[in-house]
Every structure is written in C-alpha cells, then in structure tokens.
Amino acid sequence: MTREEIKNNGDDMMIDDPKPKIENEFNVHYLRIYYGNLFPYSDIYKWLSYGHDGKHPGCDEYYFGRREFSFTLENDVYLRYKSFKNASAMEAAIKSNFPYKIDIGAVYSVDPDKRHAYAHSGTNLFTPVERELVFDIDITDYDDVRYCCSGADVCSKCWPLMTVAIKVIDTSLREDFGFKHILWVFSGRRGVHCWVCDAKARRLTNEQRSAVAEYFRVYKGNENNAKKVDLMGHSLHPFLARSYVDFLKNFFEGELQATQSIFSSKEKYEKILGMITDEDIQADLRGRWENSSRSSLSEEATSLLRWEQLKKTLQSKRNKALSLRTCIEEIVFTFTYPRIDLEVSKQMNHLLKAPFCVHPKTGRVCVPIDPNNCDEFDPLAVPTLSQLIEEINSGGVSMDVDDDSDRSLLGKSIKFFRSSFLEPLLKSCKEEIESSYKTKIEKSKDTFNW
Amino acid sequence: MEVIRSQKRTVSNDIVSTPTLPLYLTAPPMEVRLEEFELFAIDRLRVLKGVSDGLARGRNPNEMDDLVDTLWKEHMRLPDVSEMINKDIISHFVLRLVYCRSDELKKWFLSMETALFRHRFRIKKIEEQRTIVGEFGLPYKAVIGAELESLKERLGLVARSLGQISSDVENIYYKVPFEEVPDLVAGRRVLLQKGYAFVAGSQLVSLVVTQFRSHLSKALILTNRKWTTTIREREKDRLTPIVEALSTSYLGPDYTQSSEYADISLKDIDQVSKSSFPLCMRHLFEKLREDHHLKHGGRMQLGLFLKGVGLKLDDALAFWREEFTKKVGSERFDKEYAYAIRHNYGKEGKRTDYTPYACSKIITSAPGVGDHHGCPYRHFSEDNLKAALNRMGLSSRGMEDVMDKVRNKHYQLACTLTFEAVYGTSCDTGINHPNQYFEESQKILKSKTPAAPV
Numbered sequence: 001m002t003r004e005e006i007k008n009n010g011d012d013m014m015i016d017d018p019k020p021k022i023e024n025e026f027n028v029h030y031l032r033i034y035y036g037n038l039f040p041y042s043d044i045y046k047w048l049s050y051g052h053d054g055k056h057p058g059c060d061e062y063y064f065g066r067r068e069f070s071f072t073l074e075n076d077v078y079l080r081y082k083s084f085k086n087a088s089a090m091e092a093a094i095k096s097n098f099p100y101k102i103d104i105g106a107v108y109s110v111d112p113d114k115r116h117a118y119a120h121s122g123t124n125l126f127t128p129v130e131r132e133l134v135f136d137i138d139i140t141d142y143d144d145v146r147y148c149c150s151g152a153d154v155c156s157k158c159w160p161l162m163t164v165a166i167k168v169i170d171t172s173l174r175e176d177f178g179f180k181h182i183l184w185v186f187s188g189r190r191g192v193h194c195w196v197c198d199a200k201a202r203r204l205t206n207e208q209r210s211a212v213a214e215y216f217r218v219y220k221g222n223e224n225n226a227k228k229v230d231l232m233g234h235s236l237h238p239f240l241a242r243s244y245v246d247f248l249k250n251f252f253e254g255e256l257q258a259t260q261s262i263f264s265s266k267e268k269y270e271k272i273l274g275m276i277t278d279e280d281i282q283a284d285l286r287g288r289w290e291n292s293s294r295s296s297l298s299e300e301a302t303s304l305l306r307w308e309q310l311k312k313t314l315q316s317k318r319n320k321a322l323s324l325r326t327c328i329e330e331i332v333f334t335f336t337y338p339r340i341d342l343e344v345s346k347q348m349n350h351l352l353k354a355p356f357c358v359h360p361k362t363g364r365v366c367v368p369i370d371p372n373n374c375d376e377f378d379p380l381a382v383p384t385l386s387q388l389i390e391e392i393n394s395g396g397v398s399m400d401v402d403d404d405s406d407r408s409l410l411g412k413s414i415k416f417f418r419s420s421f422l423e424p425l426l427k428s429c430k431e432e433i434e435s436s437y438k439t440k441i442e443k444s445k446d447t448f449n450w
Numbered sequence: 451m452e453v454i455r456s457q458k459r460t461v462s463n464d465i466v467s468t469p470t471l472p473l474y475l476t477a478p479p480m481e482v483r484l485e486e487f488e489l490f491a492i493d494r495l496r497v498l499k500g501v502s503d504g505l506a507r508g509r510n511p512n513e514m515d516d517l518v519d520t521l522w523k524e525h526m527r528l529p530d531v532s533e534m535i536n537k538d539i540i541s542h543f544v545l546r547l548v549y550c551r552s553d554e555l556k557k558w559f560l561s562m563e564t565a566l567f568r569h570r571f572r573i574k575k576i577e578e579q580r581t582i583v584g585e586f587g588l589p590y591k592a593v594i595g596a597e598l599e600s601l602k603e604r605l606g607l608v609a610r611s612l613g614q615i616s617s618d619v620e621n622i623y624y625k626v627p628f629e630e631v632p633d634l635v636a637g638r639r640v641l642l643q644k645g646y647a648f649v650a651g652s653q654l655v656s657l658v659v660t661q662f663r664s665h666l667s668k669a670l671i672l673t674n675r676k677w678t679t680t681i682r683e684r685e686k687d688r689l690t691p692i693v694e695a696l697s698t699s700y701l702g703p704d705y706t707q708s709s710e711y712a713d714i715s716l717k718d719i720d721q722v723s724k725s726s727f728p729l730c731m732r733h734l735f736e737k738l739r740e741d742h743h744l745k746h747g748g749r750m751q752l753g754l755f756l757k758g759v760g761l762k763l764d765d766a767l768a769f770w771r772e773e774f775t776k777k778v779g780s781e782r783f784d785k786e787y788a789y790a791i792r793h794n795y796g797k798e799g800k801r802t803d804y805t806p807y808a809c810s811k812i813i814t815s816a817p818g819v820g821d822h823h824g825c826p827y828r829h830f831s832e833d834n835l836k837a838a839l840n841r842m843g844l845s846s847r848g849m850e851d852v853m854d855k856v857r858n859k860h861y862q863l864a865c866t867l868t869f870e871a872v873y874g875t876s877c878d879t880g881i882n883h884p885n886q887y888f889e890e891s892q893k894i895l896k897s898k899t900p901a902a903p904v
Contacts, residue, residue, distance in 0.1 A: 178645025216639055233610060233612060233613050234614070235611050238607045327533050
C-alpha cells in the first residue's frame, strides 16, 4: 500500500506535525469504539494461551491466568500486574478501562493479580517462569546516522533502516538459533518489536536471554569515540559475515546512499573519516573531497563516488595496519547494523506493548509486519484509528473481526497474524503438549516400580 | 555428612580415588568434627572472598587462574591429599548451608563457587579435565564425518574472528543446544546453526562450568528447603548459630579495640567525621545532628563504629544524649536508649562486647522507611549518591569511576575508589570495614600534618 491509496486527507501531515492532528487521529471516544468492535481479543487470547485453552488432559488451564498485563490509562495512570482468567475477563477489563496502552509481561509462578496473597509466605513464590524472547528496535537510536528526521519522527527515507534490521535479526533467529515462531510488530510510531514465541525461547533464563542479546551486540555507542563499531579479529564471525554480505553491504551502497547521501557534505563525511584510524588516509581523502565540493553531480552520485574512493584507498593500504582491514566493514556496520535496545531482551519481567494497540501519539495500530515482505511495509500507510472509525461509520465493513475478510483496513493484518503466525504456532504447541503429556505418563509408570 | 563433637573421625578409604577437583554432587558419608565444621568453612570463605575481590577488580581469566591457585594453596592446602579433599568437600557443604538461606546469599555463593570451579578446572591437566567431564556424564556427541566437513569453513571463520591467524579447525567439536553455553554465545565464540552451538574441545570448560552451575543452583534450593524445614530447628543449639554467623562473618581484624590511631574525644568528633568517616558513617552522623534521632539500625551501625573508633562509653552516652534529648527528652533517653548504648559496650544483658559492623554486613542490611543505615553505594539512588560524593569533594571524573563500580554492584570497590579520590593515594587492600577506612584515613592525615605536640 502506498500513501496515495489512503483516502484520508489529514494523513500526510500526521507524522511531521502530530500536535494539531491528535484530536483527529486519536481520542478516547474512538478508542472505545475500537476496543468495542475491532480489537482481536480471541486471537490475542489464543496466542497467549499457547494451546493450553484446549481439552487435552496435558493442558494447564491456569496458564493464561498467570500472565501479567499492564494498562496505561488516560493521564498516565499505570496499572501493573493485572491478570485475567480467560478471554472474556480480558475483554471485559479492556472494554471498561479502554487503556491507551496495553503491555504484555511474563507468565508468573502464580496469578499476578493475587501475588500479595503469596507475599507473606516468606519464600519467593512470585517469580516469572516464562516469557517470549523479545526485541525492541527504535529509530531514535539511529539519530546520528540519519539526516532526514530526528527523534520520534520517521519517514520513508529512514524507515528502511528498520527493514534491514528486521532482515538481519529475523534471519539469525531462524538460521542460528533455530526459532520458528517469530512475530514482528510495528510499534505504532518509530520502531518495531519482535516476539520470539517458540517454547524453548519462552523458557530461556535471564542469563540465556542476555547471551542471545549479546550475540547481536556490535554497536558500542559512546559519545567520546568516533569509532562506534569495533569488529576486531581477522575475519567476521559467520553471523556477521552473512549479515554483511546478504543485507548490510547492498543496503549501504544502494538504498542508504540514495536516501541519506552520507558522504555528500563535509559535516557528513567528517564523521566517517573519524572512523579511519590512519591520519594519512584521512588527510588524503579529505583533501580530495574538499576540492571536489563544487562538482555538478547530484548529492547521491557525489556520495557514491566518495565511497568508492574511500574503499579503493583503504584496500590499497590494507597492509599498513591491522585495524584498517576491517575498516570498510566497520563503517557499513556503523550505519546499518540493527541497534537493538538490548536491556529489554535481557530480563524476563520486562513489559512490551501488545500487538494491535493504538499508538496515542499517531493513532496508528500496532500491526504485524511480514518479515518476508518487510520491504513493502510502509509505516505511513498503517491504518489510523480515525480511518478505522470512518470505515465503520461508512458501513462498508462487517464489524465482526472474526470474519477475516481482508477487504477491511485491519482485516488484512488480522488475517496475516492468524495464517502466518498463530496457526503454525498453535499447531506446534499442541504437539508439544501432547508429547510432554506422554512423557509424564511414561515417567509416572516408572515410579510405580519403586 | 554428619557433624560430631568427638575427636575421632572415620575416613573411608575410597575417597582417595576421587579426582582432586570434586563436583560436590552428593554430600559424602563422613563425620566432621565441630571445630572443623567452622574452621574449614572460614578458610573456604577466605578463598571465595579473594575470588570475589579479583573479579570485582576486573582480573582477566589468566590472572584469575593464578589468583585462584595462590588462594587455594594459601588457605586450603593440607599435606595429605585425602585430608585436603575432605577439607574441600566439607567446607563446600558447610557453606552451602550458610549461603542457601536467602536469594542474595545464594546468588553470591553460586557465582563465586562457579568462578572458583572454573579456574580450578582450567589449571588442571587435560587428562584430568577429561576425567572430570566423564564424571559429569555430559550427554554431548562429537560432530563427525560429513557434518563436520560441511561446517569446516564457517568453523574456521569463527576461529579467525577470535584472533587466530590461520583458519585451522580443531579436531573435536561438540554439538550442544545453544542455551547450555551462554557465555560462548554471548561472546560469539561459537558457530550457531539451527539452535545448536558447535563447541570446540578447547572450549570444554564452558560446558563443564554450565553443568556445575546448574547443578549447584538446584542443590542450593533443596538445601534451603531442608534448612528451613528441619535443620535450623533441630540444630538450633549447635550448628544454627555457627551457620548464621558465618554468612556475615568478616575475616579481617574486628576493630573491637580501638587502635593507636583511633582515639577520639567528644570535642574532635565533628571535625573527624568530616575528615575520616566513610560515607555510610558520615551520612548517619550528619542525619543524627540534623534530626536529633536515628532509628535502631542506624544507632547500631554508627554506635558500634564510634566504639571502634575509640569513643569511650561515657563519651558515647554524652554524645547520644546531647542529640536525642533535643527530640525525646532526657527522661526517655535514659529509659529507652541509654541501656542499648551500654549494651553495645558490653555493660548490660549478655555482656558481650559487640563488634563494629563490617562492610559485608552493612551492604546486606535492608534499611526501610526512615532508616539511614546501610551502604550508601548500594542503598542510595544515583542522584543522592552523586550529591553525597560531591559533598565529599570528588571530581566529576572520580565520581564517574565510582558510579561505574556502583552500577556493576561493586560497592566496596566504589568505596575504595572514593577513598583513593579523597586522600589522593592508592588503597591496595580495598575497603572491607568502615573502621579500616577510618584508620587508613587517619594514618594518611597524620603523616601529612607535622605531628602535633602530645
């Protein structure tokens, strides 16, 4: 979907100038209608039940009830440790509170709502026992390498940084870590969230989560050091090598140069020269570029030309010092490698916004993103609350979300959520419940022997 | 394991066949003399504290190997090998009891024992390492044939990315679920494929340590259960007091008697509090002067410190009276508070001469609402701590170093760095006790100013 296809006129202004338009995109009245008619309660319930809502004797019927939810209400009232017995209890609570934001937390050892009842027993019974492995990537962390927007703003020029991040992380989660049930969600404004839902991922300890997070860490942000990525070693680890060859290099030389022209001005290229540890090379390139500033080439062409010059110079001098060998890669990684907020991934009890929430500042719905077609995802084309309400008002769409027609604005996203994520997930959950039940039966047979 | 009072001990002969690095999988059936119960534990505790200190100071793995070797020889070595193994095992199981009793204690013990095991393992010969691995019965298969061939290129990349110059691949690789070698994954020191890590023979230590850690972690939970359900009550007259004292036991001098440098009188106390008190005591002191009151935890922490510093009982009574009477009146002071002060000096009740609190006790205390005791590096918010350090005259650079230690939970090192920044000299021993801080500081100040006529 492109921006032109959206009929709502106010939309173009939205991101750049959110304040005057908030009333149009997001208000409590709209939110009530959204929670009343469109929010996919049963899908969320099915997802977070992980197969434990069935009739199988191996099901843990209290599983969903031990999940923490938290609501952020109007005026930043914040309710933590809410939990619901079942889908209808969750639906009732959301409909009566109409939270601005719903966060999903961990599955605890006991019902979070009743945690105080266990608090006096002395032993620490209330602890997180399961949690999706989550990742949070936010475009504001890229402010030093994007020249189109800053802060909370995002546009079609910088969004591709998110797209490449999705590709790198998604590929590694599948190929390296062997995960299969991965959900990517637009955060509603300026980033993406990732939920890894495989049983093995949900049971990782904090230490293991940290290990996965650290595996992805390349960026060592530091204001006092121009060189933000230090790759070291004599070659790249296979994961970094694959990321570089398959995604980062082409993105850097293609889309990034086209949208950000990262060498086009002195201010921009000085940043890059600072990453080269050899002063002679720096001076050589600077000399050439300062003189060529009046050329007739476009910004993009200038930028590309300078990149080629830099590469050639570095390659010819690569034997001069060990640190120069990885310099090209380091520059590419600095500009394109995913910048994940790793702290979110490391702790089981960290909260993350639920899919299908509405972002109060933009009015956009947190819809799933298809990692296989993430190039086509346009954050500015995501339906807003007011568009959805208009759609309902115009009467053209069935109000029933369970009718998964993809004609409606949200229907497409819900359909994708079900067919690509939920159904395969639930199938494997069922298999797991079945097999762990069998093992349990086998084991109990053993114990009869003595 | 059974603890006995008698002097005789039955040593089973098959203990000799155990390798010199036990895995502590089960408590051995042997009898332990009560004295050894405590003494062995204290010796092991010295080793663990040494390890903790080494880690906090950021020693690299090779330096840690040497440190562990030295610490072990110093505190645990006995001439007879089987005696030494016994001491190793006994002390480990005693400390399990001591450190199973709270999550915080458990966490510390688990990290330190794991680190100790890691480095003891690393300095063993390769054959002995293999034996230990065999004993754990690690269920991993070596990767062979076509599978190994298909991975060789990428295994070579991993080796090169770790700084190896050639892309030679090791002979043996084990295929292990990635979550069992978190440290190797975190450092990108293994090849990952579809959820499996390919661990080189030389990285075996990671596997063994993970096993060790997870086994010990589970064992501590069980020990805790046994402790709370049976042992504590059954042993309340014998082992329980020893066990409870061990976790807060501090292994340096106890500062019960004030030393030569420490002898302050009432008139000096304000000046000395500014020049030589560690932050925890300075804070309590200032709060007392400000509020004319301190809650129980604060009175204990500051009162015993002042005793250690050399404040005589009469002076102590006068000092506390001066402040407290401003708030509660003289009658109430005499009735409610004076007793406790005399008690601290061993003049009431059990007549025990109480020892000033060491850092380990202060750091693990849990100050509540209205309390000012505890360790500022641990219990203050970042802003408050910064403000307090600022008042002590730290530069912003020095402060950042301190905050860095605080964020990594190295509270005693943070205090040591503060000391070094305030007095402009290094403090190699580290700060382990507020009274030690005081004495070191007095030493420095006295050496700087020409000796005053006595």
